[in-house]
Amino acid sequence: MLAIAFQILAFFAAAILADVQFVTPTPGTTIPSNAQISVSWADGGGQYPLATLKGYTLTLWVGGSTENLATPLSSISGDHSTEATKNKVVPISSPALGPPGTNAYFLKMQSTGAGGALVINYSERFTIPGMTGGWASAAVQTAYNQVKGNVNAVPPTQIQGAANAAPAAGPPASAGPQFEVPYSLQTTSTIMYAPMMNYPGSVVTQTNTAKLYGTSHWSLATAFLPPPLQVQTVTAGRTNIQTTRENTEAPASVPTAAQNDMEKFLNRWKD
Known part of the structure; x- marks a missing residue:
């Protein structure tokens, strides 16, 4: 009973958060063909209206109710802001692409929202007829068997990257403590801070050749x-000062034959 109640709550929570709402395939349906999937969607009334979304990737998945226990099979991409119609066809290259199973498949759409946010929506489950492939692992098949009777057993809507509040004025572009954290340790913010390279001195005094910042792991x-949390890299502002001045000397004239040292040297051997 508790499991049923949890599934109902999860369904309504996903509906409230939805930004892209899948219209077809309908929940629990068996699509007409195992060669392609006709997909259509509409504005789901969530935090990021469909009219504000831009590029997207639409992926066919098979398996359990979480991505770590499911397998991506086929993807296409597009742009919400430039496409007049909200429908696409996802190709299925071969019946062997995925395994047979009732309600084994679902769709994932990852869209780019305002401020670099990643908006991730999932369709309900549906069936593709005539599939002959195998499962990626026993764990994925077991996860599917546990949820195949529930067409709503898919990951919840996710919004990653941008904060819910209004966009900030922007990250600092000058030196500061945030630029002193090693690049590989900056894992909790959507902004990465890169230090400015050191300004070379007039003489070489260092003998230690070790790298200041190691290569990325x-x-x-x-x-x-999964989509990356970091969406922007900011480099520290220039910390050195450069001064220049104009060269006011007049340019030298073009040498004449009489002034040319080589010409004078060759003239000695004309006899």
Whole structure:
């Protein structure tokens, strides 16, 4: 009983937060073909109206109710702000692309909102007929089996990156303590702060050749990654002062043949 109540609450919470509301495929439907999916959507009345959204990625998923227990299969991209119609066709390259299963599939749309926010919406579950592929792992299949009877068992709407309040005046562009935090340790803010490179001196006095800032830590991605939290990098303002002055000396005239030292040297060997 508690599980049913939780599912109902989760459904209404997603509806309240929705920014993009999927119209088709309808919940629990079996689409007509296993070659493509006709998708349409409308404004869901959330924090970011559809008219304010820009670029988007639309991805077909299969599996459980969380992305770590589901598998992305096929993606297309577009731009809300330049497309007159709100519908697309997601291709299915082969029936072997995904496994068979009732209500095994759902859609994810990741859109860019004002201030660099990432707005992520999910459709309800539906069935693709005639699929013959396998599951990515036993864990993904188990997660699907646990939710296949609930068409609303999908991740909740997410808004990442921008704050709910009005946009701030902007990040500082001069030196400050935020620029002293090593780049690889800046993991909690949407803004990354990069220090200004040191201004070279007139003489070399250092003998330590170790890097001031090590290379970025990275690992090879083997699956789709979640949207990054960081959306902007700010470099510290210039800390050195440069002075220049005009060269007022008149330019030298073009040398004549008589003034040319090489010409004089060659003239000695004309005899």
